[in-house]
Amino acid sequence: MPFVTEAARHVIAAGGKRFRPLLVILASALGTPRSAEDLTRAALVMELTHVASLYHDDVMDEADMRRGAPSANSVWDNSVAILVGDYLFARASDIVADLGVDFVRLQARTFSRLVQGQIAETLGPAEDQDAVGAYLAVVADKTGSLIASSAMFGGMVAGLPADQIEALAGFGEELGVVFQLSDDIIDITSESTGKTPGTDLREGVATLPTLMLADYDDAESRDLLRLVEGDLTDDATLAETLRRLREHEVIEKARAEVARRAEVARAHLAVLPEGMAREALSELCDTVVTRSV
Ligand code: FPP
Ligand code: MG
Ligand code: MG
Secondary structure, three states: OHHHHHHHHHHHHHOOOOHHHHHHHHHHOOOOOOOHHHHHHHHHHHHHHHHHHHHHHHHHOOOOEEOOEEOHHHHOOHHHHHHHHHHHHHHHHHHHHOOOHHHHHHHHHHHHHHHHHHHHHHHOOOOOOOHHHHHHHHHHHHHHHHHHHHHHHHHHHOOOOHHHHHHHHHHHHHHHHHHHHHHHHHHHHOOOOOOOOOHHHHHOOOOHHHHHHOOOOOHHHHHHHHHHHOOOOOHHHHHHHHHHHHHOOHHHHHHHHHHHHHHHHHHHHHHOOOOHHHHHHHHHHHHHHHOOO
C-alpha cells in the first residue's frame, strides 16, 4: 500500500547514524562473512527493528521530532505511528527468516527485552528498588539488547566460534549502555540532536544526570532536583531547568561515568582476533563517549 510505504520510509529517509548496521558489518569483519547478501540482511534487520522501535517510542514519549524531522506521530497520528512500527518489525522478521533459526531466535529474544525495558521504564522502580540500578537495568534492556544483538549478528554471519560471539555479546551490551547514557546526557546538553532537547525531563523519565543529582546535598542541587522532579510541561520552566542542569557539575560526573563504562566495553574485545576490525570496534568506544548527536 503506497501510504504504508511512504510512512515507513519517513524516519528512515530522515537520516540517523546507522550505528547498529555499522556494528554488524564491523563485527563480521573479524572473520569472513558467509555472503554479501546475508551480511546485508543482518544489517538491515537490526536497523529496521531499531526504526520500528523509534516509531513506537515517539508515541510513548510524545516526541515531536526524530532525526531532525517531524516524528511520524506528529506528521500523521499515534495510530499510524504504532501500525507503521508494527509493519517495519514485520518486514524485519521476514528478512531474518532467510538467515536461519538462530538469528530468528535471537531477534525474538531481543524484541522481548526491548519491550520489557520499555515497560520497566514506564512503571518506574519498585519501592524497594535502587533507582540507579533500576535505571541501568532499563538501559540494558531497551538499548543494550539490540546493540549486543547487532554485534552478535555480525559474528554469526561470519561463523565466529561461540566464545567470540559471547565476547561480542558482552561488548555490544556494554557499548549499548554507554550509547544510551551518552544519549541521556545529550538530551540535556545539546540543541542539535535532531530531537527536542529535554524530552526525557519533560516526560519525567529518570536519566543518569538527574539520578546522580540526588547524591548532592547543597541547597542549589536540592532546589534543582525539586525542579527536575516537578511539572516540566511548561516550556519556560523546562528551559530554565535545562539551563541550570547544564551548568551543574553533575554533567561532568555523568560524563566521567560514561568514559569509565566505555573501558569496561573495550575490555571485552581482548579475546577477539587482533587486526583492523578489532581496532575499529575499539574506536567505536571512543566515538560513543565523545558523540554529541
Ligand atoms: C529509545 O529510548 C527507545 C528504545 C531504545 C527502545 C524502544 C522499544 C520499544 C518501543 C519496544 C517496541 C519495539 C519494537 C521493535 C516495535 P529513548 O526514548 O530514551 O531515546 P530517544 O532519545 O532516542 O527518544
Ligand atoms: Mg524517546
Ligand atoms: Mg523513550
